Amino acid sequence: MGIGDRFCRQGKAQLDAIVKAKESGIEIVPVWNKSHREHGIIGTVPADTRLEADAAVRDRAWSGAYYVDADHINLSNVDLFVDSSDFFTLDVADYIGQAPDAEDLKAFVEKNRKYVGSLEIAGIDEAIEISRRDIERIGGKFLLAVKEAGKIYRHIEQAKGKGNFITEVSVDESNEPQSPVEMLFILSAIADEGIPAQTIAPKFTGRFNKGVDYVGDALQFAKEFNQDIAVINFAIAEFALPANLKLSIHSGSDKFSIYAAIRDALQKFDAGVHLKTAGTTWLEELIGLAMAEGEGLEIAKDIYAGALARYDELCKPYATVIDIDKALLPTPDEVGKWAGAAFAAALRHDQSCAAYNLHFRQMLHLSYKIAAEMQGRFLDALAKYEDTIAPNVSDNIYERHIRPVFGIAG
Numbered sequence: 392m393g394i395g396d397r398f399c400r401q402g403k404a405q406l407d408a409i410v411k412a413k414e415s416g417i418e419i420v421p422v423w424n425k426s427h428r429e430h431g432i433i434g435t436v437p438a439d440t441r442l443e444a445d446a447a448v449r450d451r452a453w454s455g456a457y458y459v460d461a462d463h464i465n466l467s468n469v470d471l472f473v474d475s476s477d478f479f480t481l482d483v484a485d486y487i488g489q490a491p492d493a494e495d496l497k498a499f500v501e502k503n504r505k506y507v508g509s510l511e512i513a514g515i516d517e518a519i520e521i522s523r524r525d526i527e528r529i530g531g532k533f534l535l536a537v538k539e540a541g542k543i544y545r546h547i548e549q550a551k552g553k554g555n556f557i558t559e560v561s562v563d564e565s566n567e568p569q570s571p572v573e574m575l576f577i578l579s580a581i582a583d584e585g586i587p588a589q590t591i592a593p594k595f596t597g598r599f600n601k602g603v604d605y606v607g608d609a610l611q612f613a614k615e616f617n618q619d620i621a622v623i624n625f626a627i628a629e630f631a632l633p634a635n636l637k638l639s640i641h642s643g644s645d646k647f648s649i650y651a652a653i654r655d656a657l658q659k660f661d662a663g664v665h666l667k668t669a670g671t672t673w674l675e676e677l678i679g680l681a682m683a684e685g686e687g688l689e690i691a692k693d694i695y696a697g698a699l700a701r702y703d704e705l706c707k708p709y710a711t712v713i714d715i716d717k718a719l720l721p722t723p724d725e726v727g728k729w730a731g732a733a734f735a736a737a738l739r740h741d742q743s744c745a746a747y748n749l750h751f752r753q754m755l756h757l758s759y760k761i762a763a764e765m766q767g768r769f770l771d772a773l774a775k776y777e778d779t780i781a782p783n784v785s786d787n788i789y790e791r792h793i794r795p796v797f798g799i800a801g
């Protein structure tokens with residue numbers, strides 16, 4: 392489970408949720424993920440995430456595995472993460488659709504020619520029809536991206552040594568979702584590159600907006616999610632990929648309407664999953680600050696007002712993963728009159744609460760830059776109001792994410 396933490400202050404509270412899951416019999420490996428983009432906006436460095444993770448693990452005497460994920464890295468920034476990370480998410484989405492070398496494509500088609508025809512995959516009801524043309528098209532679209540992943544992987548392997556880190560390949564930040572058939576041949580290419588991928592992050596059907604629920608056809612998602620797992624199981628055996636290769640769901644926090652489908656699929660296939668949650672913890676910090684009233688609430692309100700004033704700037708990097716209706720955002724004047732409980736109720740992701748406002752929530756999700764600019768004022772408040780913040784962070788991860796995804800009864 393990816394438990395990104397923008398300001399690196401909630402490691403212990405996050406780990407408490409994982410500990411609680413363990414007590415309920417669910418083994419979860421915590422992975423502190425943070426991208427180059429987040430580090431840049433906040434002004435942290437990868438070593439800060441390592442310090443946070445190590446400190447939390449020491450403090451809570453966690454004896455299980457844990458990792459620090461260099462999230463969405465590429466060749467231009469991977470070196471910054473090599474020392475502190477032992478999990479690398481290779482983002483090659485930008486290379487999708489770029490033409491591969493003609494000889495490489497020819498070799499790829501030749502190698503996969505044996506799959507032309509009707510392919511039966513255990514766990515998928517209908518046989519998959521594959522033509523030579525399909526393989527050419529998929530190779531033409533994805534081969535260069537996978538080759539790039541190979542370059543990044545070998546670069547890391549040279550620095551850290553084989554087997555000393557986990558590799559994820561991500562293509563989730565692309566324009567179109569990948570079909571299960573595309574996934575099959577992407578995995579074939581990943582195996583050819585010698586990348587021991589343990590997780591793969593496709594772009595799934597539907598919208599995975601930041602911090603809010605899934606938007607799309609949940610039934611279609613369920614069908615594809617099941618087929619993807621079946622394809623992965625097939626690929627593990629067929630291409631000798633790592634036996635624990637699993638799907639990675641990015642922006643996976645808050646997708647309440649598909650958690651039941653995910654849980655059912657995991658149980659059906661006895662499969663694992665990697666679920667990345669990130670901004671959700673920062674929003675719990677805001678909820679905790681608001682609930683603390685006083686200076687905590689003032690800070691939360693100032694962040695909102697500051698963010699609204701810089702709406703375009705803050706939305707720009709997230710344009711493809713948000714849907715904010717500006718008309719439905721409360722004005723800073725209205726928010727200024729709220730007590731802490733009202734602020735928390737508008738922000739907290741409880742869809743049964745009439746005060747919940749998903750536009751307000753998305754807006755605040757993007758506003759961490761404003762908090763980062765407050766520097767000491769914000770960070771000192773996180774320390775001062777830790778007692779109000781920490782239970783919100785833990786409960787959010789455990790109650791709203793771990794329990795529904797892994798089927799822990801109440």
Ligand SMILES: [Zn+2]
Nearest residue numbers: 561563641642
């Ligand atoms: Zn991602």
